[in-house]
Amino acid sequence: MTLNHYELVDMLSGLALFADLSRPQIEQVAHKMTEESFPTGQRILRQGFTGTGFYVILDGEVAIRIDGEERARLAKGDFFGEMSVLLGEPPVADVVALRQLHVLHLGGPELEGFLREHPPVMFRMLKTIALRLRNASRWRS
Amino acid sequence: MAELGERPFPPGDYPVVVVGSGPGGLQASYFLRRLGVDHALISADSAPGGMFRRFPFFQRLLSWTKPYAPAPRGSRGYEWYDWNSLLAEEAQSRAIMPELMDGSSSFPSRSEMEQNLATFVDRTGLRIRFDCRWEATRRAGDRFVLATSDGDYRCRVVVFAVGVAQPWKPDTPGFEHVAHYVDTRDAASYAGKRLFIVGKENSGFELATGLLQWARRIVLASPRPPKLSVNTHSLLGVRARYIQPFEDEVLGGGVFILNASIDRVERTAEGFRVHCTRSEGGGELVVEADEVIAATGFTSPLRDLTDLGVSVFGRSGLPSMTNYWESASVPGIYFAGTIGQGSSGMKKYGLPANSGAVHGARYNARIMVRHLAQTHFGVEPEMPPVAPDQLIGYLLDEATDAPELWNQKSYLARAVSLDPALGLRDLGIVPLADFVDHEGSAAVAIAVETDDRGDIHPAVYVRQPGRPAVETLLESNPLHDFRTAQNRARLTDLLKGLTSGTAR
Numbered sequence: 001m002t003l004n005h006y007e008l009v010d011m012l013s014g015l016a017l018f019a020d021l022s023r024p025q026i027e028q029v030a031h032k033m034t035e036e037s038f039p040t041g042q043r044i045l046r047q048g049f050t051g052t053g054f055y056v057i058l059d060g061e062v063a064i065r066i067d068g069e070e071r072a073r074l075a076k077g078d079f080f081g082e083m084s085v086l087l088g089e090p091p092v093a094d095v096v097a098l099r100q101l102h103v104l105h106l107g108g109p110e111l112e113g114f115l116r117e118h119p120p121v122m123f124r125m126l127k128t129i130a131l132r133l134r135n136a137s138r139w140r141s
Numbered sequence: 142m143a144e145l146g147e148r149p150f151p152p153g154d155y156p157v158v159v160v161g162s163g164p165g166g167l168q169a170s171y172f173l174r175r176l177g178v179d180h181a182l183i184s185a186d187s188a189p190g191g192m193f194r195r196f197p198f199f200q201r202l203l204s205w206t207k208p209y210a211p212a213p214r215g216s217r218g219y220e221w222y223d224w225n226s227l228l229a230e231e232a233q234s235r236a237i238m239p240e241l242m243d244g245s246s247s248f249p250s251r252s253e254m255e256q257n258l259a260t261f262v263d264r265t266g267l268r269i270r271f272d273c274r275w276e277a278t279r280r281a282g283d284r285f286v287l288a289t290s291d292g293d294y295r296c297r298v299v300v301f302a303v304g305v306a307q308p309w310k311p312d313t314p315g316f317e318h319v320a321h322y323v324d325t326r327d328a329a330s331y332a333g334k335r336l337f338i339v340g341k342e343n344s345g346f347e348l349a350t351g352l353l354q355w356a357r358r359i360v361l362a363s364p365r366p367p368k369l370s371v372n373t374h375s376l377l378g379v380r381a382r383y384i385q386p387f388e389d390e391v392l393g394g395g396v397f398i399l400n401a402s403i404d405r406v407e408r409t410a411e412g413f414r415v416h417c418t419r420s421e422g423g424g425e426l427v428v429e430a431d432e433v434i435a436a437t438g439f440t441s442p443l444r445d446l447t448d449l450g451v452s453v454f455g456r457s458g459l460p461s462m463t464n465y466w467e468s469a470s471v472p473g474i475y476f477a478g479t480i481g482q483g484s485s486g487m488k489k490y491g492l493p494a495n496s497g498a499v500h501g502a503r504y505n506a507r508i509m510v511r512h513l514a515q516t517h518f519g520v521e522p523e524m525p526p527v528a529p530d531q532l533i534g535y536l537l538d539e540a541t542d543a544p545e546l547w548n549q550k551s552y553l554a555r556a557v558s559l560d561p562a563l564g565l566r567d568l569g570i571v572p573l574a575d576f577v578d579h580e581g582s583a584a585v586a587i588a589v590e591t592d593d594r595g596d597i598h599p600a601v602y603v604r605q606p607g608r609p610a611v612e613t614l615l616e617s618n619p620l621h622d623f624r625t626a627q628n629r630a631r632l633t634d635l636l637k638g639l640t641s642g643t644a645r
Contacts, residue, residue: 004311004312005311005312005313005456006312024364024402024418024420025420027364027402028364028365028400028402028420030364031363031364031365032364032365034455035454035455035456036454036455036485036488037452037454037455037459037461037462037469037483037485038461038485039461039462039463039464039469040469041578042464042574042578043574043577043578046577046578046609046610046612047609048609048611048612049487049489049577049612050489050592050612050614051487051489051490051551051590051592051593052489053488053490053491068609090612094609100452100461100469100470102454102461105488105491106491107488107490107491107492108490108491108593109490109491109593110491
């Protein structure tokens with residue numbers, strides 16, 4: 001999937017994570033993050049590996065697997081990798097491309113500065129993490 | 142070499158066709174020939190060199206070749222200090238670049254680089270059909286058909302090494318009036334001009350550096366702040382050679398580095414009016430300029446490959462590809478040279494591999510060809526045995542000296558099989574992402590990595606059947622000699638029990 005600059009900015013403005021940003025801010029996001037593509041079956045995050053990053057899915061689907069067992073799936077507009085980067089710890093799960101995957105990527109060391117520059121993104125991310133935590137608590141109870 | 146006047150590789154059937162005579166195409170062709178895979182090498186150009194026949198505009202490369210280095214010239218270890226020579230097995234075809242440099246810089250000039258590539262072709266006797274332009278592509282059964290200016294080429298496998306050199310400009314209103322980097326004129330013609338450069342990557346700063354003494358004022362603008370290679374601990378970001386404009390900016394010397402998106406460019410009687418929005422919420426800004434240059438990058442000239450099903454992504458239109466640089470959507474189509482950066486690998490801490498440069502792409506080409514030859518033509522790679530008592534030392538030697546591991550950090554690795562059925566066997570240099578994601582037999586791989594603090598150290602990956610690979614980081618060393626007692630002990634412990642029963 002190839003997008004021109006305007007199409008990319010339009011697509012990002014339609015994603016919940018960036019919904020509160022102005023167009024110039026989204027332009028900056030589009031410049032800061034790099035597009036990556038992964039073939040089917042490739043791991044994007046690897047359980048126990050150092051040096052991970054933050055990813056937003058533009059197209060495709062991934063499985064979250066812990067010790068080989070699938071726990072969840074993520075698709076367009078979802079993001080992953082933030083927990084590992086924010087905690088400074090290797091991921092506790094594998095994230096595997098279930099079909100060809102197109103993402104936006106931000107290197108781990110850049111995430112903190114990125115979130116401080118864009119508080120609305122930080123807030124949206126916080127809400128998503130809170131939802132995930134609530135759902136995880138429900139599974140356990 | 143082909144005799145004078147004879148053009149090799151006329152249109153027809155070939156097992157493999159390689160398109161392009163830049164470093165990527167030359168390196169792929171060289172290794173195909175080494176493995177005995179018959180192929181045609183065609184090029185739209187009239188001489189070897191690819192993009193180096195024209196660029197960089199200011200005639201000096203960004204990649205070093207150090208004539209006097211810690212490793213002897215021509216040795217394998219020297220390749221880390223010589224980023225510009227192509228790889229060869231024969232002594233006379235190795236380390237060609239330092240022979241041709243005039244001693245004025247450890248960064249070769251563009252013409253020296255062009256001569257380096259032409260000399261490689263001469264010494265290796267590579268044959269190339271020049272002035273043969275690939276124009277269209279179609280399928281015919283299990284064959285690809287490349288329509289060219291000379292006629293049709295049919296092949297089972299095709300390698301595109303056509304660079305990432307097609308000028309790209311954003312579709313921002315008014316950019317149709319704006320020159321691209323490739324249209325830059327002689328420096329003196331910018332004397333006394335107010336220059337606006339769109340883009341803050343190396344090409345933008347190359348222009349700013351080259352035109353500092355000519356332009357009256359230079360504005361560089363793009364939405365995000367520039368990165369510097371010395372801060373990213375990698376080749377990501379503006380290189381040290383182009384830092385002078387930063388100093389001029391901080392001293393208020395007529396250079397302005399703006400974080401702003403360009404909304405539109407207006408043509409005026411005097412020149413241009415550039416309408417910007419500052420990124421930090423600083424509002425709108427209008428800049429008058431005599432000249433505007435878009436240093437906004439390049440795309441891959443893939444022609445009609447997307448119609449054939451080759452999926453592409455990103456601003457540069459890079460193909461989506463496997464860890465072996467094969468199209469992720471159309472098997473049998475491979476990529477060599479700078480296009481190979483479409484396979485991003487592990488990208489630890491966000492640091493890219495050096496696949497966009499000769500010093501990374503030359504190793505990718507060797508591995509890609511080995512894979513292609515094995516997969517499509519049954520050429521089994523050599524897997525020499527490794528003596529069990531040599532294994533630890535071998536892995537640490539590789540981490541310390543192997544140019545593949547240093548040039549392609551966190552991307553390429555030395556792998557050794559620990560499979561009892563196979564014995565301890567050297568699996569060669571492999572793409573690290575493939576090694577760790579491949580659920581194969583027991584094996585160990587060692588890579589060189591840089592972390593977010595800039596620390597360079599070996600990383601070991603141990604794979605056991607039915608289990609994902611496990612990462613272990615070894616200790617760094619102030620002089621980058623990783624053969625320490627501590628690392629030996631750690632590695633010995635890691636591999637304990639895994640090498641028993643593998644001696645052959």
